[in-house]
Amino acid sequence: MAIDIKVPEMGESVTEATISAWTKKEGDAVKVDEVLAILETDKVSLEIPAPTSGVLKSITKKVGDVVHVRDIMGTIEEGAVASAPASSSAPAPKAETPSAQPNTGKVNEELPPAARKLIEENKLDASKITGTGRNGQITKEDVILFMEKGGASASAPKAASPEIPKAVVVSANAGPRETVVPMTKLRQTIANRLVSAQHTAAILTTFNEVDMSPIMELRNKYKDKFKETHGVGLGFMSLFTKAVVAALKAYPAINAEIRGTDIVYKNFYDIGVAVGGPKGLVVPIVRNADLLSFAGVEQEIARLAGKVKDGKISLEDMEGGTFSISNGGVYGSMMSTPILNPPQSGILGMHNIVKRAVVVNDQIVIRPMMYLALSYDHRIVDGKEAVQFLVKIKEMVEDPTRLLFEV
Numbered sequence: 001m002a003i004d005i006k007v008p009e010m011g012e013s014v015t016e017a018t019i020s021a022w023t024k025k026e027g028d029a030v031k032v033d034e035v036l037a038i039l040e041t042d043k044v045s046l047e048i049p050a051p052t053s054g055v056l057k058s059i060t061k062k063v064g065d066v067v068h069v070r071d072i073m074g075t076i077e078e079g080a081v082a083s084a085p086a087s088s089s090a091p092a093p094k095a096e097t098p099s100a101q102p103n104t105g106k107v108n109e110e111l112p113p114a115a116r117k118l119i120e121e122n123k124l125d126a127s128k129i130t131g132t133g134r135n136g137q138i139t140k141e142d143v144i145l146f147m148e149k150g151g152a153s154a155s156a157p158k159a160a161s162p163e164i165p166k167a168v169v170v171s172a173n174a175g176p177r178e179t180v181v182p183m184t185k186l187r188q189t190i191a192n193r194l195v196s197a198q199h200t201a202a203i204l205t206t207f208n209e210v211d212m213s214p215i216m217e218l219r220n221k222y223k224d225k226f227k228e229t230h231g232v233g234l235g236f237m238s239l240f241t242k243a244v245v246a247a248l249k250a251y252p253a254i255n256a257e258i259r260g261t262d263i264v265y266k267n268f269y270d271i272g273v274a275v276g277g278p279k280g281l282v283v284p285i286v287r288n289a290d291l292l293s294f295a296g297v298e299q300e301i302a303r304l305a306g307k308v309k310d311g312k313i314s315l316e317d318m319e320g321g322t323f324s325i326s327n328g329g330v331y332g333s334m335m336s337t338p339i340l341n342p343p344q345s346g347i348l349g350m351h352n353i354v355k356r357a358v359v360v361n362d363q364i365v366i367r368p369m370m371y372l373a374l375s376y377d378h379r380i381v382d383g384k385e386a387v388q389f390l391v392k393i394k395e396m397v398e399d400p401t402r403l404l405f406e407v
Contacts, residue, residue: 002075003052007067010041010315016068017041020112021137024056030076037073040184044282044313048073055080063111111138118143118181140181147176197340202378205337208390210397212353212368215239218400230295236350237273238297240325242403243396244348245269245290248323251389253381255322257343263380272324272341273301276331277308283324283341284308284317329353335371345380348393349373 010017017039024036030050037048059074061067111119111126115138119126122143129146131138183191197203219234226234248255248269256265269290272283284304289297307313324341327350338349351371358367372393376386396402 001078002057003054003078004072005036005048005051005074005076007039007069007071007073008046008048009069010039010046016066017046019061019063019065019067019073020045022059022063026056026059028056029081030054030056039067041315044315044318045311050076052076052078054078063116112140115140115143118147118179122147144176144179144181147179193342194339197342201340201342203340203375204378204383204386205373205375206383206386206390207335207374208372208387208394210370210372210394211358212370212397215397215400216353216368226295230299232295232298232302234294235298235301237301237325237327238294239397239400239403240348240350240393241271241273241286241289241297241301242294243393244271244323244325246396246403246406247389247392249290250392251381251385253385254346254376254389256345256380257322258345258377258380259343266322268322270321270323272318272321272344273304274324274326275305275308277313278311282308282313282318283321284313285319285321323347325350329370335373337373338375340375340377345377346386346389347375349375 007017018041019037020040021038022036023038024030024034030036030053032051032053033049035047036050036056039046039048054076057075057077057080061071061073067073112133118124118140119129119138124143124146126138129138129142132142133139215236219236219239223234226232252265253263255269256263258264268288271286271289273286274281274283284307286292286297286300286304292300304313304317307317321341321344323344324338324347326338326347328336328338329350329352333351334354335351336349338347340347349372351373353368353370355366356369357364358369359365360367372390374386374390
C-alpha cells in the first residue's frame with residue numbers, strides 16, 4: 001500500500017518551506033522515522049521522517065521546490081523490499097583506473113540549491129569536493145572552499161581559453177575574488193524582519209557600564225560547587241537573565257508590545273537568548289524565567305544551545321518571547337546597538353569585559369568593565385524608563401545579593 005509523505009504543520013505563521021535535501025532516492029529501502037528529507041523554513045530546518053517502513057516509491061517534490069503544509073512530497077510502498085541489483089554470471093570486468101568524465105553540467109539533485117548552483121555554474125566535479133554537512137552532504141561553503149583552493153572543473157581541454165564563470169570573478173594571482181550565491185530562505189527572512197523592525201519601530205538605544213568585579217568574584221567562589229551540585233556551569237547569563245526579569249517587573253512597558261492601537265502588557269517573562277548556530281544567530285526562548293532558579297536558567301540555556309548546535313532547534317523553541325538578550329561579548333564586541341526582535345519592545349546587548357581605569361571613592365583603580373546597551377521602542381517606552389531599567393540592571397549586577405532579596 002502506498003503511503004504519502006506529507007509536509008507537516010510547521011508552527012505558528014509558517015506555511016511554506018523549501019526542500020534543501022533528500023537523503024534517499026527512489027527505490028531505496030526506508031525505515032519508519034528514518035529521515036527522508038530536510039526542509040528549510042524562514043526560521044529553522046526541519047527533518048521529515050518516514051511515516052512507515054518500506055521502499056521510497058516516488059519523489060514528487062524535488063530539491064529547491066517550495067512546498068506548503070500538507071503537500072505530498074512523495075510516496076512509500078509500505079512493507080516492500082528494495083530490489084537487489086540484477087546478478088550476472090558473466091565475469092566482472094577488470095577494474096580500471098577511473099578517468100575524469102566530461103562535465104555535462106548536471107549535478108546530483110540531492111545537493112542543496114546553493115551548492116548545486118555554484119557547482120553547475122563553475123562546472124566543478126562534485127565527486128572531488130569534500131562535504132562537511134549532515135551525512136557528508138556538500139554545502140555551499142564546501143564549494144567555495146574548494147574553489148578558493150584552486151579546485152578545477154570536472155573536465156576542460158588544456159588548449160582551450162579559460163572560461164570566466166558567471167558567479168566567480170577569477171584573479172590571476174589569488175583565485176576567486178567574488179562568489180555570488182543566492183540567499184537562503186532563512187537569511188532572506190532575517191533580513192526582511194530586521195529591515196521591517198527599523199521601518200516600523202522608533203528604535204532608540206541607551207548605554208551604561210557595569211563593574212563586573214562583584215559578579216565575577218561570586219562566580220569564581222561558587223562555580224565549582226555549583227557545577228558539582230547542578231551538573232551545569234555557572235555563567236553570566238543566568239545572573240543577567242534574573243536581573244532582566246527584576247527590571248522588567250519594575251518597568252513593565254519594556255515587557256509589553258504594541259498590537260494595533262493597543263498596548264499589551266505581558267504578565268509573564270519569556271526571555272529570548274541569542275545563540276550562534278551553524279546557520280546563523282537564532283533566539284530560543286527561556287520560558288517563565290521568573291519561576292526558574294539560577295540553576296534552572298543555566299540548564300535551560302544549555303539545553304537550547306545544544307539543540308541549536310545539533311541543528312535540532314524547533315519552531316516551538318523560538319516562538320513568542322517578551323524580551324531578548326544578545327551577548328556579543330563572546331565574539332569580542334566592545335559596543336553595539338542591537339535591533340529589536342518584533343513585536344518585542346526591548347533587547348539588552350551585553351559586550352566584552354575589558355579591564356579599564358575607573359574612579360572608585362576618588363581613587364583610580366583597575367576594574368573589569370562591561371558596556372550594556374538597551375535598544376527599545378520609543379513608541380511605547382519613554383527615555384526615562386529605559387535609562388532607569390538599565391540602571392536597575394547595573395545596580396543588581398554590581399551588588400548580586402540584591403537578586404536574592406529581589407530589591
